[in-house]
Amino acid sequence: MSPRRLLQGQLAVITAGTAGIGLAIAERFIAEGATVVVTGTSAERADAAARRLGPQAHVVISDAADLEDRAIEEWLRDDGRAVDVLVVNAGRDIASTRIVDTTPEDFDTVADLNFRGGFFTLRTVTPLMSDGGRIVLVSSIAGHNGGPGHAVYNATKAAVRSLARTVTAELRDRRIRANAVSPGPTDTDGFDQFTGGSAEFRERIIAQIPVGRVGRADEVAAVVTFLASEESSFVAGAEIVVDGGMSQV
Numbered sequence: 001m002s003p004r005r006l007l008q009g010q011l012a013v014i015t016a017g018t019a020g021i022g023l024a025i026a027e028r029f030i031a032e033g034a035t036v037v038v039t040g041t042s043a044e045r046a047d048a049a050a051r052r053l054g055p056q057a058h059v060v061i062s063d064a065a066d067l068e069d070r071a072i073e074e075w076l077r078d079d080g081r082a083v084d085v086l087v088v089n090a091g092r093d094i095a096s097t098r099i100v101d102t103t104p105e106d107f108d109t110v111a112d113l114n115f116r117g118g119f120f121t122l123r124t125v126t127p128l129m130s131d132g133g134r135i136v137l138v139s140s141i142a143g144h145n146g147g148p149g150h151a152v153y154n155a156t157k158a159a160v161r162s163l164a165r166t167v168t169a170e171l172r173d174r175r176i177r178a179n180a181v182s183p184g185p186t187d188t189d190g191f192d193q194f195t196g197g198s199a200e201f202r203e204r205i206i207a208q209i210p211v212g213r214v215g216r217a218d219e220v221a222a223v224v225t226f227l228a229s230e231e232s233s234f235v236a237g238a239e240i241v242v243d244g245g246m247s248q249v
Helices: 020-031 043-053 071-079 104-128 151-170 189-195 199-206 217-228
Strands: 011-014 035-040 057-061 083-088 129-138 177-183 239-242
Touching: 011 020, 011 071, 020 035, 020 043, 020 083, 020 217, 035 043, 035 071, 043 057, 057 071, 071 104, 083 104, 083 217, 104 129, 104 151, 129 151, 129 217, 151 177, 177 217, 189 199, 217 239
Parallel strands: 011 035, 011 083, 035 057, 083 129, 129 177, 177 239
Antiparallel strands: none
């Protein structure tokens, strides 16, 4: 008898699913039997992701920060199936900028995608979800700390975590559960950009992590898969931190 797959026959939407953690989530969902719809803003990355993920994936060019962008809604309405799992993963930061040096444009660049975009993704997709569906919001341990130079990113990730509580409360009659995953340093292109490729900076970060290394994207994907499946059937409005203990001890 073949092992039971956690997401067999289900439809999952993953924003920013063409690279990094989002791509790892898409790969794991497919391995668990799901059909995935992933979004991305780069045509080049979208093509590469489509080739890598194979026929169980549909890649849609869409920008969560652009409220005029209706690509994902149009795809879902054309397809006609209810969404079983939604992963709100899109997010960005900019170069380290202290509050006194942050321009309105800098603020909007981060907040429009991380919070505003995620909020309106929820508004768009939740009416198209099946009752009993699951939502996973990708936050960050930055939502709990006060890392200087990243005030907007930190605050928006705290807001994302907060949404898991409100969404769970608002959708309780439909039995839709929302939870948050907060990764720490994870070995992706985004982390390389954060460290500026500095091996010394990377080692300083690793020194703060009890398990002695940065995380892997597939390790975050494993936790997202747990929350996206019935394995987490009594977990709602919660947050799981995936940071090797960095923020916990």
